[in-house]
Amino acid sequence: MYNTMIATTGASLVRNLQRDETFKDITDYKEIAKKLNSLDLEGRRRSCAEINSIENIIDKGYLEDRKNLYFFISDTQMGEKIGMILKEYFKISSKYGFENVEINTVKKLTDTNSEDFKRYGLRNLVKDIARINQKHYANMIINATGGYKAQIAFALAIGQGMNIPVYYMFERFPTVIQMPPLPLSFDSTLYANYSKIFQLLEDIPLLPYEKNFDYDENGDLLPKQKEFLKKYISEDEIDLFQSYLLKGNVKSLYEQLDEKLKPLFDIERIDKEKIISLNAMGQAFVESATFYFNREKEITLKQRKNTNIILESSKKEGHSLEMILKNNVEKILNKVDFIERARVVKFSDKNKNGGFRVKVLGDELNLILNSNEGITHFNIETTARNNVELQKAKIILEDYLNKNWK
Known part of the structure; x- marks a missing residue:
């Protein structure tokens, strides 16, 4: 039974309120929410895409119970303001209210820094969806109407990988539609055979692509290599990187990949150094793999012969x-x-x-x-x-x- 919704959010609500004379002098979130709640259906529809789409999903019966609503907001002051208004609205609405309404700030999902948005923000969006799905598996839907247009593709990808229905309301449509699945399928064997590079770049977001690494007799990186890595990753990430005992470079792992997997990584230059990272679609692939191996009952492991390890x-x-x-x-x-x-x-x-x-x-x-x-x-x-x-x-x-x- 579907009783939980993730709703992505955009900036249209604030822009629409700024143009509306009736909201001009209201700054308190609770007062704005009360005012929105008093509007008729057409007034709410014009004011806010998020309210319009969520209420339409409920009216259509796509959500059978209203237990949890998670608003995914951008990592901005405007995102916080929108989240607070929407949270208050869906707490007080008698017809469309939820038992529990939470705001989830997607770290580094901001339009003020394009590199952070691409490298971290969209990946964090995917991670956050996967984390909440763990809590509400088989009971959750995604409403991807609000927010950056790039979000819809990644909501669809993670939705398909985790069997989560994804809904969207186009601006000129009177009703939401359930988005059709992407022409993709998850291949567990493909992930399992190349898991090292996925694990590595899941643990450490950025790594030099062509830099060769070697270790001393204690399994520690050579001092010069540690100093080099400090330009890109933290001390804790260096410790974690050492545990992989990667000899040579990340390029060698990438070049061994099946060609179908290579688009899941980004290779770019930072300070004249080639850097590799897992992109947001790659993150969706990793989260889908974790979901699959968590849920797959047919993969069984033999019991060891000895009583003790x-x-x-x-x-x-x-x-x-x-x-x-x-x-x-x-x-x-x-x-x-x-x-x-x-x-x-x-x-x-x-x-x-x-x-x-x-x-x-x-x-x-x-x-x-x-x-x-x-x-x-x-x-x-x-x-x-x-x-x-x-x-x-x-x-x-x-x-x-x-x-x-x-």
Whole structure:
């Protein structure tokens, strides 16, 4: 049953209010919302595309219950103002009100910086839709009427990848329409076979494309390379990049891609350096992959033969033992029945307040556990027999650790 809506928003409401004499001297959000609520249908239709389309969706029965309404606003003062007015309107409306109305600011979705808009804003839009869909799976629709025109394509892409109906009201149409699906299909094997570059650029938004990287005996980047990376990414992102142990350059990963996947990345010059990033359509592909492997029941993993996992450390990383014992790591991992072996490959005594990260590296999982005692990196052998099963193992382990690792 559909009871939740994401509605993107634009600037037409503020512009229309500025032209309307009856709203000229009203600045309080609640007063504006009350005034809008008192208008007849035609008055509301002229004032606000978002109100018009949402009310039409409700009237048509596309939303069976009105529990949650999320307004996606731009990262601007005008976006905030519009969000506050619309939130208040749909809280007080007797006929069209929702139980819960929230404002979601899409970070860096702004028309004042075209690079931020393209590189971060549209990707954040996709991420935010995916995050809210996790909470309301199978109960959510998207109303993509308001906002930047570019949003409709990405709302459609993520909607199709996650089975979310997408509605749109064209300016001259009297009613909303459900947008037809794009001529695309998600290929789980394609994602699984090339997941390394997707994971890498999901974790680290920008990376030098042609720069060669190498590591010392401890698995740390050489000092000059760290300094070079600081121009583009943060210290935490450098630590994360090191965990991938990427030897050579990102270009080599990109050139190995199936040709169908290459349009999901952007390559551009920043300060004379070629930079690669995942674009918004690529982000939609990643979120669709996560959704697929979360929901797909037919991908199963064999149970390990031994009762317990084999946990291996080394003298070189001996300090990790305190962290492993204090946090019951072996006991926690033992409960994941497809894990066969966990090897400590790196330890840092940096203090971190919990958290973890799982990624696929080659034919194993790489697990990073953060704790007060330090950060421990494990390579995890599983019963997975192919790349698709390995992706499923990653998703299951992430879900388990979300509940069992602080």
